[in-house]
Amino acid sequence: MIHVVYNFAVGPMVWLAFTICITGLAYRLIRYRRKAVAAKKGLPGDFRTTWAVRSMLYYLLPLNRTAKSSPWSTVAGFALHIPLLVVAFFLSAHVIMLEQSWGVAWPTIPDVWADVLTIIALAALGFLALKRLLHPALRGLTEPKDLLVLLLVALPLLTGLAAHRQWGDYPLMLTLHVLSANILLMLIPFTKLSHMALFFVSRAATGSDFGKRQVGAW
Amino acid sequence: MTIDTQTLSRTLADKAGARLEMWLSICSRCGMCAEGCHYYASNPRPEHVPAFRVKPLVDLYKKRGQVDATVLETLRDVCYGTCTMCQRCTMYCPHGIGIAALVHAARGVAVAMGLTPPGLAKGLENALEFGNNLGVTEDDFLETVEWQLEELQEEMPFARAPMDKEGAEFLLTFHPRDIKFYPQNLFNYLKLYNAAGIDFTMSSKAWDSTNLGLFAGDVAKASRLAANVADTAERLKVKALITAE
Known part of the structure; x- marks a missing residue:
């Protein structure tokens, strides 16, 4: 039974997950573009490209006032995003699967690094969840789905780590890992996780606006 | 108070520009904007975190304007009562969300519904x-x-x-x-x-x-x-x- 689920999860469901994720995000970007162009019709162009790019860079690196005003959350943010992306793209097991099906491959990181990075990412998620639950003002602001989205990201990490370390039942953990990762991908366009693409759009728009007023781009 | 649902849905459609849609959907309520807010600095309550001011508008769009009067009254109280639209929060938002622009749109909804504060x-x-x-x-x-x-x-x-x-x-x-x-x-x-x-x-x-x-x-x-x-x-x-x- 578990093998049937596993085969579905690593086969058709992966295609479905990536299709939904990519077309969903593309739709959001195209919709933004169309609305923005319609609103700007007949007005002179005033987009400040340099400021937009600088605004993105200053937030992709911890070179902004938020890094100073909320240092712990900034650390947690980087400790979550960097390991998440590095492990997703450079874990040997991931690259091997891609090589087997498409014949493309790129360098990988040692598995022990992957374990450490995953633990760092999980710790960061734990910090963000605890902050939501314990910080008085943030607790009042938090809605249940804000915690659910953290759980959504934590599940593939947790099950992936468990599978690799052979904790619990290996086929079950691996199946849960693929399933939860697929679900995460599919939900990206419809949740706050859409910031994966829209972060760049929003920072560009705001950075350009700041540029018009000649304040900082960050 | 009875709600003119037609005016409300027309106003919501008018205000739903590219940025508004994007910003409403990516505000993760991380609360880092609080550091920039003078309301929060003087009284650190959840309602004084700038991201809180976005909630009534999110609510309104999610329910497609099918709301009762209390939602609109909350929107008016939050958006006129706890924000001066100084835009400092935007400088602290990792996503660069223009919270003041969202508050401005929310106030526009209040105006269209005849809820401008009397003064x-x-x-x-x-x-x-x-x-x-x-x-x-x-x-x-x-x-x-x-x-x-x-x-x-x-x-x-x-x-x-x-x-x-x-x-x-x-x-x-x-x-x-x-x-x-x-x-x-x-x-x-x-x-x-x-x-x-x-x-x-x-x-x-x-x-x-x-x-x-x-x-x-x-x-x-x-x-x-x-x-x-x-x-x-x-x-x-x-x-x-x-x-x-």
């Missing part, structure tokens, strides 16, 4: 009728300028206060409060501009630098008020407009 509505009415939000008449304004100029000339005999002069370099505008309650401030402005030796003028019709239409979220009235000053500036052929505060 603000009165000032806005004044601005449209008298050209300034405190309802100072043209005679009163001219008299106040004359009075302060006379006082100034006692210590600065060459001081001038040109009115409706064409072709000057700058057009001065003031906060109506300075004219009505603190004429000493007008004295100081005139002293400063005379001492600086710049070529300026005032307008007897358009001298209010505030725009309560913008503050209220009423785009149509904001445009009329801005046009009042901008058209005057063009008619007087000034090079630049100087606003108070």
Whole structure:
């Protein structure tokens, strides 16, 4: 039974997950573009490209006032995003699967690094969840789905780590890992996780606006 | 209160621009914007975290305007009562969300539903009728300028206060409060501009630098008020407009 689920999860469901994720995000970007162009019709162009790019860079690196005003959350943010992306793209097991099906491959990181990075990412998620639950003002602001989205990201990490370390039942953990990762991908366009693409759009728009007023781009 | 659902859904559709849609969907309520907010600095309650001000609007869009009056009243109280639209929160938002723009849109919804706070509505009415939000008449304004100029000339005999002069370099505008309650401030402005030796003028019709239409979220009235000053500036052929505060 578990093998049937596993085969579905690593086969058709992966295609479905990536299709939904990519077309969903593309739709959001195209919709933004169309609305923005319609609103700007007949007005002179005033987009400040340099400021937009600088605004993105200053937030992709911890070179902004938020890094100073909320240092712990900034650390947690980087400790979550960097390991998440590095492990997703450079874990040997991931690259091997891609090589087997498409014949493309790129360098990988040692598995022990992957374990450490995953633990760092999980710790960061734990910090963000605890902050939501314990910080008085943030607790009042938090809605249940804000915690659910953290759980959504934590599940593939947790099950992936468990599978690799052979904790619990290996086929079950691996199946849960693929399933939860697929679900995460599919939900990206419809949740706050859409910031994966829209972060760049929003920072560009705001950075350009700041540029018009000649304040900082960050 | 009964809700005109047709007006509400039309307003929501009008306001749903590219940025509004994007920002409502990516605000993760991380709360880092709180560090920039003076409401939060003086009283760190959850309602004073800027991201909180986005909630009523998210709620409204999610329910496609099918809400009861309490939602709209909450929106009005939150968006007029806990924000000055200073935009500092945007400088602290990792996503660069224009929270003030969202508050402005929310206020626009309140305006369309006839929920403008009474004090603000009165000032806005004044601005449209008298050209300034405190309802100072043209005679009163001219008299106040004359009075302060006379006082100034006692210590600065060459001081001038040109009115409706064409072709000057700058057009001065003031906060109506300075004219009505603190004429000493007008004295100081005139002293400063005379001492600086710049070529300026005032307008007897358009001298209010505030725009309560913008503050209220009423785009149509904001445009009329801005046009009042901008058209005057063009008619007087000034090079630049100087606003108070």
